[in-house]
Amino acid sequence: MRMYDVIVKKRDGGQLSKEEIEFFVEGYTQGDIPDYQASALTMAIYFQGMTPEETATLTQAMVDSGETIDLSQIKGHKVDKHSTGGVGDKVTFIVGPLVASVGVPVAKMSGRGLGHTGGTLDKLESVKGLEIEMTKEQFIQNVNEHKLAVAGQTGNLAPADKKLYALRDVTGTVDSLPLIAGSIMSKKLASGADSIVLDVKTGSGAFMKTLEDSEALAQEMVNIGNNLGRNTIAVISDMNQPLGFEVGNANEIKEAAEILQGKKVEDLRELSLEIASHMTVLAEVFSNYEEAYQALEQNLENGKAFASFRKLIESQHGDTAMIDDLSLLPKAAHAIEVTAEQDGYVAEIDAESIGIAAMYLGAGRATKDDQIDHGVGITLKKKIGDQVKAGEALVILHSVESNADSSVQKVKEAYQISSTQVEKPKLIYKVIK
Known part of the structure; x- marks a missing residue:
């Protein structure tokens, strides 16, 4: 040939x-x-x-190019979730404990952040002492005992994808649906889960900016998963503004813990319950979405989900005092208010600009060698649809420095104020099976 x-x-x-x-x-x-x-x-x-058959074959070939993670020693139906990346996306820290709280094993392999999207591992490491590197035996034991573990990707997963992505990045071929979908799914399939729920973001802070492109990517990935014998569902969710009110590493751990303790942060709570419900139905713990949603919502209220989160921190040697008292999590020295310059309503928040502002503060990496500051970040005080008065805080920047001019400027660019009331954006657009 x-x-x-x-x-x-x-x-x-x-x-x-x-x-x-x-x-x-x-x-x-x-x-x-x-x-x-x-x-x-x-x-x-x-x-x-490429046809669906070609894309599935390409993905499987990339999986077969390296090691695969054998989770057969973990008892039960293993369900994974994957987000295509966004700003303030701390859903893993809510969904994992929620799903584990009803007995479904979640064996999560995660990565670090680069650019304006935060990394799951970086956020977890806000908790003093927490270890994300562990042996395969310890990883499997943790999932069997506690139904939940989150670790760094080990081994040589899908090396063909790594090599191909580097090539596509410099040859103008990144934006190809079959190649994007195959890249994402090869790593998910190599990670060994029985079923997968994908959270495909759409909007200003997402990889796919339009709903049409997000739907196309979601369908492509669902086709791959189902063609290769993994039950796969995609939820298309909004990323036209950050998710929740906190952006940054310790900030996001704090907000996730508060949700697990029953705090009502509407968008974050709804999306987490949506994804967790689909995961538990795929695992056949519940017969339908409505039954799953009701049971999981109950576990947010009764403390079972929070107990699973605390057990995750403890089993990976994190300081549980920081979870019992969230004020002990890392904090930056300075709080800088960015205020509205006119009365009106928040019409737009460019999520990507907020993510970049947080990166400038030290919450993210411009290059893979940059060091993360777990205490810096951004707290949103106003979101799309909220009324605001001139001089009122739009966000608070948590900064090491007493001034953070580049981040302040980026936040000002992100917010658009309108004189007329604007509807809050839809959170969940579609579920693709």
Whole structure:
């Protein structure tokens, strides 16, 4: 088989066979196929697309290019969730304990943040002493005993994806639905869960800015999961403003813990219950969504979900005093108010700009080698649809420095004030099965 023939076939709109796709992925991963031929094929895919069968085969080939995590020693139906990334997205810290509280095992492999989206592991490490690196045996034991563990990705998962993504990043082929979907799903499938719930964000702070593009990506990923034998559901949710009121590492742990203690933060609570309900139905603990939602809502109120969260922190050697008394979590020295310059209503909040403002403060990384400051971040005081008066605080910046001019400017750019009342945005647009 010649790589030249595979490129020409896809360039001309042909459907690649299983053998051709596996030949490409294996050859490129091992260095037998050069970058220039791989980039020619990815550009052909960018223009010609791929069928659901081709995309599923590509994804499986990327999974098979490295190690896979065997979770067979974990008792029960393992369900994973994945978010395509956003600002203030601390849903994992609510959903994991919620799902675990009804006996469904959650074996979560997570990553670190880069750019304007925060990383699950960085947020967890706001808790003193908490360990996210553990042996496979300890990870499995924690899930079996407590139904929940969150760890850093170990091993060599989907190396073909890592190599292909680096190539796509510099050849103008990142924005290809089959390649995006295959990239995300290869890592999820290699992580070993039986079923997957995807939280696909849409809006200004999301990877996909329009609802149409978000739906297309969600459908592509659901098709891959189902074609490869994993029950997969996607929830399309809004990211036209940050989720909840807190952005930053310790800030977000604090807000998640408060939700688990019964605090009513409307959007964060609703989305967490939505995702957790689908996860527990996939695990066949409940027969339908309504039954699941009611039971999980009860566990937010009665303390069972919070108890699961506390057990997660304790089992991974975190300081539980910080969870029992949230004021002990890291805090920045300075609180800087950014105020409204006119009366009116909040019409828009550019979520990405808020994320970048938090990154400037030190809550995120501009490059992978940057150090995180767990105590800095942003508290939103006003969200879309809220009335505001001139001089009233829109956000509070938690900063190491007494001034944070670049973050202040970014926040001012993010907020648009209107003289007329604006409706609050819809939170959940669609569920794709």
